[in-house]
Amino acid sequence: MPDTVFFALEVMLNGLMAGVMYALVALGFVLIYKASGIFNYAQGVMALFAALTLVGLLDGQVPFSHLINAIFGTDVHHFPSGLRDLFAAGEGASGFTAMLGRILGILIPVLLTAAVMVVLAWAVQKLVFRHLVGQAPIILFMATIGLAYFLEGFGDLMWGSDIKALDVGLPKGINETLERVTNEAFGYGFFIDNLDIVAAIVAAILVVTLTLYSQYSRQGRALRAVADDHQAALSVGISLNYIWVLVWSIAGIVALVAGIMWGSKSGVQFSLSLIALKALPVLMLGGFTSIPGAIVGGLIIGMGEKLFEFFIGPLVGGATENWFAYVLALVFLVFRPQGLFGERIIERV
Amino acid sequence: MNAETPVEAIPTADDRKIGPVLMEMKHITLRFGGVKAITDISFDIREGEIRSIIGPNGAGKSSMLNVISGFYVPQEGEVWFRGARRPQMKPYQVARQGIARTFQNIALFDGMSVLDNIMTGRLTLMKTGLAAQSLWWGKAQREETEHREKVEKIIDFLEIQAIRKTPVGRLPYGLKKRVELARALAAEPMLLLLDEPMAGMNVEEKEDMCRFILDVNDEFGTTICLIEHDMGVVMDLSDRVVVMDYGKKIGDGTPDEVRGNQAVIDAYLGVAHD
Numbered sequence A: 001m002p003d004t005v006f007f008a009l010e011v012m013l014n015g016l017m018a019g020v021m022y023a024l025v026a027l028g029f030v031l032i033y034k035a036s037g038i039f040n041y042a043q044g045v046m047a048l049f050a051a052l053t054l055v056g057l058l059d060g061q062v063p064f065s066h067l068i069n070a071i072f073g074t075d076v077h078h079f080p081s082g083l084r085d086l087f088a089a090g091e092g093a094s095g096f097t098a099m100l101g102r103i104l105g106i107l108i109p110v111l112l113t114a115a116v117m118v119v120l121a122w123a124v125q126k127l128v129f130r131h132l133v134g135q136a137p138i139i140l141f142m143a144t145i146g147l148a149y150f151l152e153g154f155g156d157l158m159w160g161s162d163i164k165a166l167d168v169g170l171p172k173g174i175n176e177t178l179e180r181v182t183n184e185a186f187g188y189g190f191f192i193d194n195l196d197i198v199a200a201i202v203a204a205i206l207v208v209t210l211t212l213y214s215q216y217s218r219q220g221r222a223l224r225a226v227a228d229d230h231q232a233a234l235s236v237g238i239s240l241n242y243i244w245v246l247v248w249s250i251a252g253i254v255a256l257v258a259g260i261m262w263g264s265k266s267g268v269q270f271s272l273s274l275i276a277l278k279a280l281p282v283l284m285l286g287g288f289t290s291i292p293g294a295i296v297g298g299l300i301i302g303m304g305e306k307l308f309e310f311f312i313g314p315l316v317g318g319a320t321e322n323w324f325a326y327v328l329a330l331v332f333l334v335f336r337p338q339g340l341f342g343e344r345i346i347e348r349v
Numbered sequence B: 001m002n003a004e005t006p007v008e009a010i011p012t013a014d015d016r017k018i019g020p021v022l023m024e025m026k027h028i029t030l031r032f033g034g035v036k037a038i039t040d041i042s043f044d045i046r047e048g049e050i051r052s053i054i055g056p057n058g059a060g061k062s063s064m065l066n067v068i069s070g071f072y073v074p075q076e077g078e079v080w081f082r083g084a085r086r087p088q089m090k091p092y093q094v095a096r097q098g099i100a101r102t103f104q105n106i107a108l109f110d111g112m113s114v115l116d117n118i119m120t121g122r123l124t125l126m127k128t129g130l131a132a133q134s135l136w137w138g139k140a141q142r143e144e145t146e147h148r149e150k151v152e153k154i155i156d157f158l159e160i161q162a163i164r165k166t167p168v169g170r171l172p173y174g175l176k177k178r179v180e181l182a183r184a185l186a187a188e189p190m191l192l193l194l195d196e197p198m199a200g201m202n203v204e205e206k207e208d209m210c211r212f213i214l215d216v217n218d219e220f221g222t223t224i225c226l227i228e229h230d231m232g233v234v235m236d237l238s239d240r241v242v243v244m245d246y247g248k249k250i251g252d253g254t255p256d257e258v259r260g261n262q263a264v265i266d267a268y269l270g271v272a273h274d
C-alpha cells in the first residue's frame, strides 16, 4: 500500500484521539442537559477551572495571591511546599515509600479538586439556578454564559492568568511499541502520542462507569427519572435540587478529567475553555440527550476535521479545522435535526 | 372502633375499617392571579376510607389534590396530617411522608420500562445511599432484591406481568394509567391520591380499575382520596364524598347523603345531565 494511505490512516487515528477530548467535554454537556434542560455554556470553562485548581494545589500556589498582595502590600505567591512535594518521600526512601509518596502527591490534589468541583456545583445550584426554575431555556442559557465569564475571571483571580504546565505523571511522547509493531507489520510506523492513548482509555472507563452508575444505582435511577419527567420525579419523592447538584457535580468531575487530559497535552491556559465551542457541533451530531451520541459525535468530528484538513486543506489554503466542525454540524442539522442518537422530535399537527 | 362492642359481635364493614382522621384541610383558599380555584374549603380524610372529591370540570378538584400533595401552595388555610399541622412542604417531601399520587394527565417516565417505572416508586423506601452502595455491594444488592420482590407482587396484583419490560412510552392509555397506579402503590403509601384514574377508559378497563381500587383499600388498608367524574363509580366506591363547584364545597357526606342534597343535584347532577 502506498504511504499516503497509511499517512491518512495515521491522521485519522490522531483525529480520533483529538475527538476523545471533544467527547469528554460534550459528555459533561449531555449530563446537565438531560437532567435539567440547561445548555451549559460554561462546561469548557469548568474544565479550565478544574485544571487551574489542580495545578495550584500540586504546586502550592497561594490562591488569590494578587488580591492579597494588592490589599496588604505583601508578596506571597507560593506556600513553602505544594501538595506534590508535601507527600514526596525524603532522600534514601525505599522504592515503595517513594512510589506511595508520588501517588499520594497526585491523588490527594486530584480528589481535593474534585471536592472543589462539587462545592462549585452546589454553589451554582444554590446561588443561580434555584432562582431560575421554570424560566425559558434561553434565560437558563444566558445564565450559563454569565457563569462561564464569571468562572473564567474567578479562576484568573484565584490562580493567575499565566500558562501553567500540568504534570500528573501521565506518559508522554510517541508510543514506541506501536511504532515498532506497525513498522514491522506494514513497513510504516504509526505515530500516536501515549497521552492520547491514556485519554482514550480514561474516557472509555469514564463512560462505562457513568453508564453502570445511571443504570444500576439508586441515584442513577433518580437521575434518569428527573431527566424524563420532573413532575413524576417529584411525586415519587425525588428532590430536583439534589439531583441537579448531583449532575453538576458529575459534570464538574468530567470537566476535571477533560482538564487533566487537555492540560497535560497543551498546558493549562485560557484557550482550553474554547474547546467547549467545539463540543457544540459534537452535540449537533450526537444529539443533546445521548451519552453514546456525545462519544461518537466527538470521534466523528475529531476524525473528520483532521482528514478534511489532510485531503482538502491544501486545496483551499488550509486552516479548515477552524470551521469544518461547524459546517458539518450545519449539514447534519438540515438532514437529521435530532442528531445521530437523539430522540426523533415529532410535532403533532 | 366502638370500645363497647362485644368481642364476639361481627363488626360492620365501616366499623372495621374507618379509623381516626388522617388528614385535615382547614379553610383552604387557592388563587391563580385573579382566578380563585379553591375558596375556603375544609374537609377531612379518615384512615382506611375511600374519600372522593367530585364536581364539574374546573371545579377545583385537581387543585385540591395538588394542595394535598404539595404541588400547589394555598394562599390561606392549614393542612393537618396525622394530628399535626404540616409546615409548607415541597412535593418530594410530601411524598416522603407516605403520600403517593397519580396525575390526571399521566406523568410517567416514558423512556423507562414498566418495571423501572414502578421501581422508582420505591425510592423513598430505599435506605442504602451511594457511598454505602459502593462499599457494601452485597447489602445493596440484597436490598435491591427485596424491593424487586415487592414490585413483582404489585405487578401480579395489577395483572401487568406481560408488559413488565415494555418501555412505558409505547403502552396504550389504559395501561399507562395502570402503571401509574402501580408506581404509586410501590411506595406503600399511607394515603393514595388518585386524580381521575378512570378517565378516558372503556367500560372493561373501568371495571378493572374499580376492582383494583377496592382491593387496594381492602387488602392493604390504604386510605384513598379519589377524584372521579363518573357518578356511578363514585357512589359505588366511596365511603364519603366531597362535592365541589366553582371552587366551593357544596356537599359533604356519605354517597346517600350527597345524592339527596339539593344543592348537589342542582349544581353537579344538573350539569352532568346537560
Ligand SMILES: Nc1ncnc2c1ncn2[C@@H]1O[C@H](COP(=O)(O)OP(=O)(O)O)[C@@H](O)[C@H]1O
Binding pocket: B032, B035, B036, B037, B055, B056, B057, B058, B059, B060, B061, B062, B063, B064
Ligand atoms: N397551574 C394553574 N395555573 C392557572 N390556573 C390554574 C392552574 N391549575 C388550575 N387552574 C385553574 O383552577 C381552576 C380549577 O381547575 P382544576 O383544579 O384543574 O379543576 P378540576 O380538576 O375540578 O377540573 C380552573 O379554572 C383552572 O383553570
Ligand SMILES: [Mg+2]
Binding pocket: B061, B062, B063, B104
Ligand atoms: Mg382535574
